[in-house]
Amino acid sequence: MNIAQSVKLKLTLALLLFSGFHATGAHATPPAPGNVTLLNVSYDPTRELYQSENTSFASYWLKKTGQTVTINQSHGGSGKQARAVIDGLEADVVTLALAYDIDAIADSKLLDLNWQQRLPQNSTPYTSTVVFVVRKGNPKGIRNWDDLVKPGVSVITPNPKTSGGARWNYLAAWGYKQKQTGSAVQAKAFVKALFKNVPVLDTGARGSTLTFTQRGIGDVLITWENEAHLIRKEFGEDKFDIIAPPVSILAEPPVAVIDKNVGKHGTRKVAEAYLTFLYSPEAQEIIARNSYRPRNAAILKKYAASFPNIRLFTLGELFGTWRQAQKAHFSDGGTFDQITAP
């Protein structure tokens, strides 16, 4: 018997002993029935979405395998959440605001570097975009990105250094101008003028929402489309209007299984099923109802009324990969540092 075989035998024996101690009378054949727990580490505005998705997936999984799955959620700024996972928060899956944050997790060897090729459509089961929320009746007459740089217009957006959503906002504004003029120099000047109108930079998207809605600061809030709908639902449709600009960015918040953690927990199968489930018609309906744009064309069509027709450009079209965009715009010395320097 060589070493590998001997190790295997010992492991099997250990496992047998282990299961004997802990699950007396349980069937040894997989899939092991009983309970399984997943931890989904997500970003700020997805609380409501994953509440519904988790219930739906749990009953799907129970029906399919007879196993009860409990999914715990953790929410926070996308970058902070990624850091928590890097620093040892044992997430089975991450569902973050932008690919760069999952790239950072991959850099620390917790999952494969080509994670984004594993699931369809860049591992993004839903998309969103960036829209404006204004006060009822749109007193400042905000219609398009150009209206945001007008003197006397106060704009609320979070800090792109700390917030994933804010990076989409920033790139949306930049991309709008670059597509319009074909010039990155003009785009930079435009974003600079826009940030001159920003009186406060909250650290996350929810912080900006509260600044705008609760503190009454600002004429327009730049935010996720789903967050905009949530604001109207939570704080009153009689108080705020959503303005869809004619052009905006296609925001792709990706999802991934954290290889190392599912290996350790023995949850790979259910974790992968969970993420694949997000592409199913049932899950896509929930996505649409929570004002995220579903990937499923038929369901997108069904909910077309809630998704105004915005010309959406992708990140790849103008900025390359997230690593490149991060380096050019948000790293120290990037364009954001340049435009905010006095």
Place this chain on the structure above:
Amino acid sequence: MPPFSTNRKHILPGFGLSMGYTVFYLSAIVIVPLATIVIGTFRMDPQAFIGTVTAPRVLASCRLSLTTALLAALCDSVFGFLAAWTLVRYRFPGRKILDALVDIPFALPTAVAGICFATLYSPVGWIGQLLAAKGIQLINTPTGIVIALIFIGFPFVVRTLQPVLSELEPEIEESARSLGATRWQTFRRVLFPHLFPSLLTGATLSFARGIGEYGSVIFIAGNLPYKTEIAPLMIMSKLDQFDYDGASAVAFMLLIASFTMLLMLNAVQRWQEKASH
């Protein structure tokens, strides 16, 4: 007294045990965590370190943190002194409640305080509304930061002054008066020299606390680069960019600042003690 008094017989035994305990505790909760910052900083290339800590944005944030903390500590010294005086020297209904209220900033999560201030002083808040009518805005300005820091630092001044004040017998003032000192002279020549060391301690503690304060300030500061971005936020923002080294570098500078201050405080206290003996 010799520096190590282990040889002398103590009434209570257990020096070894309690000393071991103290060293272990200090190591576990202070020295080791701080050492990681220092190690993280020394891992850095010296040029990268200098580049990070002398970046204009980092310098601006440190300047802001230092000045707002200093202003807040000065305000706390004046009003904390008055509060401590009132609480010690006078007996009035509700004194105990007021006394307990002083500790609230210690107990309240600072984020809660920050949110309360931001809500109160926002243009639609109770106080902010009145100020906005006069064209004054406090929230999202350095003044907002000072307000939050005053709140955070207040109990430090009051609580360090109170015991000294209550030891100071009213008879001292009376004898000063009967020896012909005016009220001002009594205060300046008799009371103040006694109180100054603890006032200084309180102010320094509140200053040191203010430099590092994050939770309450973040909600009221506005966080604009170069304008209202405090040094602790620079650390957070570097962490959010996965720049652990840069974050340690800024943290290291703040650590040095706090440490220097506490050392200076110790020196001043020792000097004061010598002068009074």
